[in-house]
Amino acid sequence: MRTFYESDIRKRALVLSFILAAWAAVVALRLVQLQVFGYARAKAAVLKQNQDKITMEPRRGNILDRNGEILACSLPAVSVFIRPVEKETPETERTKLRDLQGLLGLSEKEVSAILGRLRNKASFTYVKKKVSEEEAARVMALKLPGVDFEPADRRHYPLRGLAAHVLGGLSLTEDNKNGVELRYDDVLKGKEGEKVVFKVSGGRDYQTQVIQSPVPGRDLVLTIDATIQYYAEKELARAVAEHDAVCGTVIVMEPFSGEILALASFPSYDVNDFPGPKNAWMNRAVQLSYEPGSTFKIVTAAAARERKRVGFSEVFDCSAGSISVGGLIIRDHERVGILSFPKVLIKSSNVGTVLFAQRLSIEEFYETIKAFRFGTKTGIDLPAEASGKVFPVKEWNRKTSLSHVAIGYEIMATPLQILQAMNVFATGGRLVRPRIVKDGAGPAAGPAGDADSPVRIISEQTAEELVGRVFEEVVEEGTAKLGRLDGFGIAGKTGTAKKYDAALKTYNTGRYMASFVGFTPIDRPRLAMIVVLDEPKEGTYGGQVCAPVFRDIARQVLRYLRVPPERPLTPRILTAGMEREKRP
């Protein structure tokens, strides 16, 4: 029989067991609540605390010239970032950022933006992207809590300003791009990867798990030749300085492939400092639309000859030095007398050109202009190309427009469009689309196949006749005599266009756009080139200021390409210590 005490102890033990069981049940239920029903929320909270998803930047593709020389490449750099540290006072955070500001050259705006993010408990904030490894080492030495580093790439342009307008550039934050860096950004930048970094409560990483590896960008091979580009830029800069021009541009192209060998625009900038001075950004070769003046007469001549409206032996009376067209006077730069058709172009007579152009109808002339693709972008692989301006036929003044367009006014074209038109004569009548990317662009390169193949727009006979009887003579005895190159024939056309002042509504501004477009050698053309100088002050004519630049660049390029002279060189006669030239 149980005593009273035994019975009491039993009762107490039972009650205690019950209480303990109830407590265990409560704990178990709470665990179920946390682990089962609150699983997703708890997991998210833990993950937020203990891991970071970090974007892995891919290596940006290199940009190479046609010979494989590096024009742009990416080198490892370091991005500095910061995470909030538990129990850190705002004062400490501020002091920490002041230290970083001193070392990394942060602006006040950047510092306050970072402090704002830290106060909002943002788990990851970049302090500065892509600093040099030396700068990163200096920050590392401070051993600041919460400050960490991740590898990144930084863009370098070893040839600094060379081909600046082709390369364009890439700002440090990569939100501002230009040139092929912009046009082929999708190809160059590759594909971002992603990784998860697991960390301890202090913020230190203890494990990294790559979710998706970054795909590096593809290398891009340009048609540019660094050496030819250098010749073009050097001579252009010299010409701009010599003639006190506002700006200028030179394009050198391989006639049959349309590959751009050099594209220079002045003023230029160091691509490493992109974005540099804003006035230097403009790529005048493809973005400048201007009234071309006499260089456009190559199209007028092609239209008239192709339709047999003018013969080479026909003569035109230009002795008055001017002609009245619909009440407006078109003048020659000097009285040139009675000229044959070739001489009209060789001496660049506006009067003679108007006389033979008037044998065309507006519709016929317009058709030829459009066939030469004026008013349409050439399709070169560069951003922001201008299309120029060709007014539709219905907007032409029936009395005056044909004459004005015939001499290169009332029409806007880019230097590249004028070069493309002259190149038609170099290729025997075919229009070739200019290209700046040789390899690596893939489908991003734009039209291919039939759209990319040369298109015949004038007959071979028309092209050959105009080259042999007109454009070659422009350099031999015409307006571009200063552009003669010993050993080589050059076919070309000069242009000196008066600039229109929209405010004053007049062409009598005393400001000119001088140009020369041509190709050489004549038998087997290796290069087509245009030189444009905007507002030259020391000499204004294209033949005076641009043809010599063409000659100087062509001499160096032909030698560099090892093209032997197509004609015998002028013998040098040495007499009693004197050296002088004697032409045959």
Added chain:
Amino acid sequence: MVRRKWSAKGIALGAALLVAVIGTLTFYVWYQTESVKLGIDVGKAEGRIRELEKTIETLKLRRAALLDPARVEKIARESLGLVDPKDDEVIYEKRDPSR
């Protein structure tokens, strides 16, 4: 109390089992150690590859900067005193039509 007698066969079997267990454990420990060691070596080698790749890229960049046509021309003209040859001083190679 009766002392149990171990048979020679049983002892041999037990010893063999013990050796096998110890051997397996030793192999496992060795395998794990080697794996970690190899992992560390692979990590180091990968780090070295990255370092070398970086060096190669840096050298390529340096080479490109040294071959800057403007720099080459400056050295040629100013340091070495070279001048452009005259047109008739240049000898062109004859092209082999068979190539």
